Amino acid sequence: MTHLKTSRLPAIGAAVVYILLSASPAHAQPQTSDARSLLPTLLDEVVAQMDQRLIDAEARTRPLLDEIESQIELPELRAPAAEAVTAYDRPSDDGSAIIVEWLAPDRKAELRERARQQAVKLTDNPTLVDSLAAIVTNELFVNVTYLVQVAKSSEDLVAKSPEDLEAGLFVTIPVTPGAATRKSGNLKYFGLAGENENYCYAEIKPAEIFPPQGPEPITVQQVERFLHDGWPQDAEPSDDAIPVAAAPLQPLLDRANKGYVPQDIRDLLERVRLYARITQFVDEGVLDEEDGIRAITILVDARPEGQLSPAEKADRTWLAGVKLQLRLDRLVAEGFLRDKEAARVRDILPLADQLEQAVAEATVLAESAKEEADQAEQAARAARQAAKEALDEADDETRPQAAEDLKAAVADEKLAKAETADAKKDLLWTRERVRRSRPRQERRELDWLVRLQARLKECDDDAREDAEREINAKTYYFRLAVSEGARREYVTVDRLTIGDEDGAVSVDVPDQWLVLSASAHANAFKWFRTNTLVFALVFSGIVLCFIHVARRNPNLFLRKIAGLDAVEEAIGRATEMGRPAFYVHGYGGPGSMSVIAAINILSRVARQAADYDTRVRVMNLDPIVTAVSQEVVQQAYIEAGRPDAYDADDVAFMTAEQFSYAAAVAGRMVRERPAAIFLMGYFMAESLLLAETGASTGAIQVAGTDAEHQLPFFITTCDYTLIGEELYAASAYLSREPRMLGSLRGQDVGKAFMMVAIVLGVIVLTTAAFFAAREGHVAGWLDHLAAWIRHLFEAIS
């Protein structure tokens, strides 16, 4: 039960008291990662005590629990109701999957209810009944798994019709229901409440179940030959062979050639296919026998890359070359390669093989060299230690000699270390070293081959994607089942609709499977982003409207900003003292917000200075901004009626480099000792340097920046600081420029909305949480409102 009714003040007081009190005994702190649970970690001791009490309580209640568990009857396996099962065409953005949604029967609640019934028999403490029921539910509840069976037709093996399901032609896929998959296809967004947490969603990816067809189907003979040749007769076939050898081959191959098989078997069959082609080419004389045997030897080795020796790795690379060679004719036929290019590939492949062999050899050499160097280093270290011991034990007579020895040993060790380092580097760079030792022409050819292979892979990937898209677009029929161990329950319907649209007849059919159908299509709209769209459009409308309004009426109300009075004051003071004012720009080109704002403020400052006949010196970091500033200052003098008083040298481009800029501006500050300094724009680390130097000259400083992390420095060193957006507001306030003014007003509307949304949202949600445990009309209504608010601001990635 929450304690929200308690007033806040005692809570704060109690928190302080508790923190003070609990600061004494040392205790291992549990690490928490949740940002909001930090303060509670201070209370870990109490919690630990609570835990202990709970453990004791558990020990006392164990017999009771056992009693309940032996009595209880587990809820039976039930399939979801047919009405609550739906299949969506367009669940995924790229159109790669069908989504199935169903409302799972709430077994957990059922189980808890049964446990409660049992518990009531044992105790009459209602709290204890609740706890016991909860514990029993947790202990006994088992999640059932769901299965989707997708129909496939006997002829082309890809989904055909619902009849296939009855004929027993289907692929069974276990699905893991999760909430993550309900995205674009789901219309339940934008403030629609009432989501049931028992909804499950599963993705079915047709292209994974029925992957695109390989180039040629594999025959039983090929597999048998592979099994026969692949392993020496005396040796046991490796683990990989067993699934192939143990299963009846033909059906497996049918599935493999065009259907759903696990990845490892797919890999194995891929090797069979390659093997078949190699033997075929050996038979036809395209490959010589030696190469054929070598290829097959490499092929049957199924070890992962990491376990191979350098030479074996080189062999694998060679095999990849052979694969390419075997494809060449087809590639030429497809127009991917020209004859000349195919011939070039044939020429290069042996070179590539030679290179790989050389790399393998060099690696072995480098490895042994490194080992030797390691040993040498160890020996040298031992020698040095021995020499040191000798020196320690030496008497006066032998001491000089021992010292000499030690010196020599140290030098030796240093040398040995250097050699080890070299050997290490050598080993790391072996491949590059060998490659570099080849003639230039050869290297160029090899590079070409690498690029060709990459291009080939790209094209293959594209082709596969196209094929997958085609597969996805087909219509699939499937049914849903729930399973627990060997038991299986299908989702069934009692009524079937037969006939076409004109004469549909509804028939009673008891326990007929519910057959769903869908095809994977790509979405056209992200429904879950509807709220983003609406908010963005509304906000854009408001901003554009206000810009329009501001054009007609530039006197839109803006509150006065404290720092702005200071601008006038500062110029006034400069006039009094007869010293110049400095205006220092920050980073950014003419398009950046802060520079636009700074220029607007400059135009006002310059105008005032022109009126008072005070010089303003403007420092710039950007050449274009310099030009714009010059225009602005000149304009100010013209408006003041004194165009002749304008001096272009007052507006100077200092330099574009951060520290030179800081040094140059700081230098001028110290020399010219301005009476007022304005620092406006986006500043980085140099902010401090400028503001501190400025402060030391005794000038009034007014700063304005949207660089948040520099604000502490400005706030402490300057007399007035425009914080963040105040810079833009100040510029709009001074310039009355419609685009600034209008969008500022639009932003204010946005901010007002956000403030209201946050405050009201928190109030509603808190109230709803408070009433959550109670029954009643109000509670239900609040719950709906809270859920609606949550959905309204739900942003899904």
Add this chain to the structure above:
Amino acid sequence: MAQAETPASDTRRTIEVIILIALVSAFLVVSLLVHKPFGPGNLTKEMVGTVIAAAVTLIMYSFLYRDNPLFKIAENLYVGVALGYGSIMIWRQSLLPEVFEPLFLAPTRDAFWSALAARGIPIVLGLLLLTRLSRKHSWLSRYSYGPLVGWGAGMAIVLTFHTSILKQLQAAIAPLQEGITNSSFGENLAFGERLGQWLAQVGLPVLGALVLLVGTTAVLFYFFFSVEHKRLGKATANVGIWFLMISFGATFGYTVMGRLSLLIDRVDFLLFEWLKITR
């Protein structure tokens, strides 16, 4: 930082030059003594690099005394080196793989044509961008970067809304306290323990959530320009300012660590790599 010119500055300058020369010689002597570049195979690229790095580091620190010619030389050299490095890297990492290689090193004729189809127009647009250097034809470059600016703006509207506004509002609009369902324990505890439990589960989280609520709203209000800050408004804006100040303070506290660690890194370099002090 430059000092104000005074009549005494001549003598001062002489002294400074002498000190400077002394420091430079000291640096060289120390470097020679520590690194011993004489003898076969001793003078390596690495050693020269370390000494140069130490030199420029110390020159940079001379800025602490005041701006000086050595600092300016090092700084400009650095700008140049950075420029050169940047140019080479852009060539290596951008134009070479995006423009040169796909077209001129295409493995097949087919690859060349598909590369040209995919990259021809942007390459032309990229070349148009270079017209910015000419005053007369710079308008041509607008055809290449204009659309990109528009594209970026369109993207930014949606993505900023999503990331910085909606996601943040979603996090900000949370109940002060999610209901505690399990009230079974705590029945027969001492008062202190119950208080502790209450604080841990209700009091402090609610307090924190309240601070968040008040702070966020007040800061938003501070940057609200359409009403005058009077009475309640002034109070709220003041609360906003306090929150801003605390956050600036926190940022400063963090920043200190950042800046000091830069210094630590350099000191580490000077002591252990240049002076070769054993750790």
Add this chain to the structure above:
Amino acid sequence: MPTHQDSLKRLTVTRQIVYLLVATSIILPFLIKGISLPFEAEPGAETFYKQLDRLPAGSHVLMSFDYDPPSKAELYPMTVALLRHCFEKDVIPIVMTNWPSGLGLFEKACEEVAAEFADKGDKKVSGTDYVFLGYRPSMTDLILNMGVDIKGAFTTDYYKQPTAAMPALEGVKSLRDLDLAVALAAGNTVELWMAYGSDRFGFPLAAGTTAVGAPKLYPFLDSGQLVGLLGGLRGAADYEKLIERPDIATSGMVALSGAHILLIVLILGANIWYVVGRITGKEGK
């Protein structure tokens, strides 16, 4: 104006004294051996660590190192620690950057850490066990592009090897296929990675920043847009602690403590002086 000159001179002197104090407080801890300040990793760093640690071998982690040499001191230790952790777990780091001037640093980091593991007999090969993609211009568009097709955005890696057939990138078509992304930033790139990357395409993002940049990322940590945050050298030291490989960052902690204490004493002292001055009616500046 004599008073002005005086105040200037006083200022210069105070300043130079402070400089000297800072320098001493940093150098001394390095020279005095045997000081060690035990510490425990902060919860924030631990969350980050767990995100990477839970990944199975062969997972893909994108590491965008968006900083340049000036921020090396803070972020390079993090870079090295993260790479070590990846290699230890046999997770495949896909390294890239949006700041070309840092390329040399990242190349060095990858190669040195790989060499370190090769030394232990666990050879890490570019293209198989890790990928260094390098740099491409136009950050936001690059992220969007990678969200559709990573290999199209980086047709070749830093070493000019085509990415199309790279074993390390097997199964990674777009950003959506990542198991985790890590952005180390000296600027505002974390926000961009969030807006254009993780929130747009949906993958977990963790961040490491310079100390300056960390506080402003807290709202994103709270909203779950970031799954972890390492701030500054302390963050790096925490991470080194967690992977049990104390290195540069950890050794910097003592010096950091010294300098911090010095600064705290200075600020406190100045404030007490100021308050006393105010109470006694004199100007306490």
Add this chain to the structure above:
Amino acid sequence: MWYKRTIPLILVFVLGILAFTQNFVPHPLSEKFLKTVTDWSRIINGFALFLGAYSLLHMHVSRIRRQQPGWAYSGFVFIGAMGMIILGLWNDGVGPVRASPDPQGTWFNWGYESIQVSCSSAMFSILAFFMASAAFRTFRARNLGAALLVVAALIVMFGRVTISETVGGWLGRPKVFGDIVKAIMDYPNMAAKRGVLLGIALGAVAQSLRIIFGIERSYLGGGD
């Protein structure tokens, strides 16, 4: 003239609206469009980077040509830039195409490590000194706001370094300062940052809007 200004502005508008829409359309065609535009952007921006390098060099050239004060220093920019470009193109005989396998690192890398890395690190580390002196001189609890700033800064500074755990250990709770820092960061700091963030985000959206609708044109540069 219309082809100098109007058509580019229309292009800005069209692309802006397309980008806006693209975010709500997950169809593969829309993704393909996204890929095409971003591919183009990458290529075009590659050229833009050279533009930046050029204008920096140009600035230094004109500084030397006009013999502005300190023009001689600009010469060092050229020495640095040309040196690095030559080293980079030569790259120990490998050319700029691939990274070099030389275990010692190439001369190009050498220049980068010993000049660029150390110069920029050193330059930034100077800030440590400035920050210390500025903090010492200017951090005063003049009013409530400034006092909050100073106190928060002191607590965070102390809590973030490891010595706070040692001191905390004396008090019996090593993590106590770390926890207080975390509380400051997680509550008041985050509240302020979130408020600022929400405001800034609205500003950024408004700026983008103005660009799309041609209200903000300063990025087009001067001229007609």
